[in-house]
Amino acid sequence: MTATAQKVGIVGATGAVGKEVIGVLEKRGYPMSSVRLFGSERSAGTVVSTSLGDVSIEAFSVDAARQTDVLFLCVDGSFALEHGEKLAAPGGPLVIDNSSAFRRDPKVPLLVPEINAASGKGHRLIANPNCTTAILLMALAPLVALFGVKRVIVSTYQAASGAGAEGMAELQEGLAAGVAGKPFTNKVFAHPLPYNVIPHIDVFQPNGYTKEEMKVAWETRKILDMPDLPVSCTAVRIPTLRAHSESVTIETVRPVDLAMVREILSAAPGVRLVDDPAAKKYPMPITATGSYDVEVGRLRKNEVFGECGLDMFVCGDQLLRGAALNAVLIAEALVI
Amino acid sequence: MTATAQKVGIVGATGAVGKEVIGVLEKRGYPMSSVRLFGSERSAGTVVSTSLGDVSIEAFSVDAARQTDVLFLCVDGSFALEHGEKLAAPGGPLVIDNSSAFRRDPKVPLLVPEINAASGKGHRLIANPNCTTAILLMALAPLVALFGVKRVIVSTYQAASGAGAEGMAELQEGLAAGVAGKPFTNKVFAHPLPYNVIPHIDVFQPNGYTKEEMKVAWETRKILDMPDLPVSCTAVRIPTLRAHSESVTIETVRPVDLAMVREILSAAPGVRLVDDPAAKKYPMPITATGSYDVEVGRLRKNEVFGECGLDMFVCGDQLLRGAALNAVLIAEALVI
Numbered sequence: 001m002t003a004t005a006q007k008v009g010i011v012g013a014t015g016a017v018g019k020e021v022i023g024v025l026e027k028r029g030y031p032m033s034s035v036r037l038f039g040s041e042r043s044a045g046t047v048v049s050t051s052l053g054d055v056s057i058e059a060f061s062v063d064a065a066r067q068t069d070v071l072f073l074c075v076d077g078s079f080a081l082e083h084g085e086k087l088a089a090p091g092g093p094l095v096i097d098n099s100s101a102f103r104r105d106p107k108v109p110l111l112v113p114e115i116n117a118a119s120g121k122g123h124r125l126i127a128n129p130n131c132t133t134a135i136l137l138m139a140l141a142p143l144v145a146l147f148g149v150k151r152v153i154v155s156t157y158q159a160a161s162g163a164g165a166e167g168m169a170e171l172q173e174g175l176a177a178g179v180a181g182k183p184f185t186n187k188v189f190a191h192p193l194p195y196n197v198i199p200h201i202d203v204f205q206p207n208g209y210t211k212e213e214m215k216v217a218w219e220t221r222k223i224l225d226m227p228d229l230p231v232s233c234t235a236v237r238i239p240t241l242r243a244h245s246e247s248v249t250i251e252t253v254r255p256v257d258l259a260m261v262r263e264i265l266s267a268a269p270g271v272r273l274v275d276d277p278a279a280k281k282y283p284m285p286i287t288a289t290g291s292y293d294v295e296v297g298r299l300r301k302n303e304v305f306g307e308c309g310l311d312m313f314v315c316g317d318q319l320l321r322g323a324a325l326n327a328v329l330i331a332e333a334l335v336i
Numbered sequence: 337m338t339a340t341a342q343k344v345g346i347v348g349a350t351g352a353v354g355k356e357v358i359g360v361l362e363k364r365g366y367p368m369s370s371v372r373l374f375g376s377e378r379s380a381g382t383v384v385s386t387s388l389g390d391v392s393i394e395a396f397s398v399d400a401a402r403q404t405d406v407l408f409l410c411v412d413g414s415f416a417l418e419h420g421e422k423l424a425a426p427g428g429p430l431v432i433d434n435s436s437a438f439r440r441d442p443k444v445p446l447l448v449p450e451i452n453a454a455s456g457k458g459h460r461l462i463a464n465p466n467c468t469t470a471i472l473l474m475a476l477a478p479l480v481a482l483f484g485v486k487r488v489i490v491s492t493y494q495a496a497s498g499a500g501a502e503g504m505a506e507l508q509e510g511l512a513a514g515v516a517g518k519p520f521t522n523k524v525f526a527h528p529l530p531y532n533v534i535p536h537i538d539v540f541q542p543n544g545y546t547k548e549e550m551k552v553a554w555e556t557r558k559i560l561d562m563p564d565l566p567v568s569c570t571a572v573r574i575p576t577l578r579a580h581s582e583s584v585t586i587e588t589v590r591p592v593d594l595a596m597v598r599e600i601l602s603a604a605p606g607v608r609l610v611d612d613p614a615a616k617k618y619p620m621p622i623t624a625t626g627s628y629d630v631e632v633g634r635l636r637k638n639e640v641f642g643e644c645g646l647d648m649f650v651c652g653d654q655l656l657r658g659a660a661l662n663a664v665l666i667a668e669a670l671v672i
Contacts, residue, residue, distance in 0.1 A: 179512040192622065199618050199620070204614065231640070247572065284532055284534060298535050304566040313535045
């Protein structure tokens with residue numbers, strides 16, 4: 001890394017992901033000469049404390065946001081669609097968008113830096129993947145490199161944080177009511193989440209899958225550059241706070257060797273092998289929360305696919321690898 | 337049904353499953369001339385109120401328990417192994433065992449009555465399947481009859497009730513502490529369950545699967561009478577109270593027709609088709625809890641297996657279909 005200090009901007013600085021981006025930039029010592037935080041007219045004037053001192057949130061404008069070197073968009077897809085390309089036009093910053101707006105756009109790279117950073121070279125607008133996809137790919141990509149892959153089947157255990165700070169608050173309030181024997185209701189989620197499991201994240205598509213499920217298929221294919229890879233996902237919201245877990249079954253091209261699986265995952269950057277069942281060690285939200293690494297474990301040969309099947313369980317912090325950390329790593333790979 | 341009133345006995349009447357058996361017998365109007373409840377020396381004398389009046393728990397003895405027509409064993413496998421065959425010897429009751437003790441014994445039928453009641457004819461000792469398996473089979477068996485099956489892949493979302501009343505209490509106490517910002521610990525589960533996901537139910541096997549996961553494979557093969565069917569399960573405990581959910585992917589022999597899937601599941605006894613995503617209707621613990629029917633939904637063609645793939649989500653009450661209801665249905669099928 002060179003240490004040319006950057007002018008950094010964050011749009012949506014008071015949201016769950018925006019807050020984490022500020023924290024990750026500071027913790028990783030990202031070289032910053034200034035930080036500008038942009039928000040709605042309503043949040044303008046709110047003061048946020050950062051390693052560069054207190055920063056007052058400014059009302060967003062394209063002109064102001066273009067006066068940065070790196071700009072993180074931590075807002076929704078409609079905002080990104082409206083402003084993304086203008087912000088990234090020549091003379092403007094490197095724009096890293098956390099929304100789904102550009103993920104499927106063939107002109108826009110979709111990056112998990114440890115896997116395909118090279119695809120971002122020369123681009124000014126980069127898409128940050130869906131949280132579930134980014135967590136999955138950290139474990140999947142090294143295995144694909146080693147054994148090849150024919151099929152991927154994923155069932156997810158997704159935390160409330162995927163619905164932002166409001167989702168986490170709704171779960172906590174519901175649980176507080178629930179343990180007190182009081183009624184609770186839902187606004188953020190389609191149904192009450194405490195004591196429940198909701199197999200419905202994002203909107204339903206004509207093929208019966210949700211958009212969240214299809215994002216895992218679409219984005220996995222794009223990041224691995226395997227446009228025809230068969231991927232099926234079942235995305236399920238459960239009553240946890242901020243780490244997503246995933247039960248993953250793959251069929252490989254070449255026979256699976258578990259010793260080699262362990263070796264390559266132990267060496268993979270951003271991955272922590274947690275696979276010692278005798279010591280009750282396997283990936284879990286309570287250990288993955290707050291961690292930069294994605295936990296991978298419960299490794300076993302899946303005889304459903306003969307010699308070419310592997311089952312595993314992965315768990316990663318939804319706000320970090322699933323969003324803020326991945327976004328900052330993109331900036332590190334492309335800017336500094 | 338004829339209405340020859342039966343002398344009914346329950347061993348382990350104060351446990352989570354034993355209590356539900358009493359409730360199910362009453363609600364279904366099972367013809368009972370008497371109810372005898374058996375427990376440990378410690379619980380002897382405890383009075384339980386039933387539809388036949390207050391019943392005092394007796395300390396268990398083989399001789400006393402054999403003075404019944406139908407005996408439900410709602411205790412652990414070691415107890416069942418020690419006493420099961422003596423209890424069921426000629427002259428004794430029909431014994432329905434909820435433990436795993438005899439499930440893999442080729443001499444002992446393993447029944448989900450809607451699917452294979454006929455296999456129980458003439459037997460005096462019957463095994464009740466693992467809860468996850470029974471819930472899965474309610475949805476799977478009708479589809480296998482229609483399309484055949486080549487592979488089954490299951491990821492589970494299992495409630496605290498699978499660990500009995502103690503498990504449910506530990507979750508509730510942990511959540512009460514958690515929402516109050518206080519520390520909580522674990523004794524029943526391998527790790528704290530509130531806000532967590534634990535991919536570890538029952539003990540680990542040499543092949544890396546847990547026994548719970550292998551039960552789903554072993555018992556599915558036995559109930560379907562398909563000893564070589566490839567089944568892979570990932571069994572995961574989550575912080576819900578008493579309904580298990582399962583994400584199920586199957587490869588069929590013949591191409592899947594979704595209209596036929598819906599038709600056969602709508603007509604299947606013990607199954608409730610809950611598959612109207614536009615109206616936010618799909619299987620969930622909050623709707624499946626307390627229901628005798630297993631909910632099935634999120635039906636979609638899984639392109640990972642071309643024309644022969646189906647994804648679905650099922651949810652069933654762990655204590656009812658997963659235990660007490662299935663046990664009572666066995667008695668109804670074989671005794672009355």
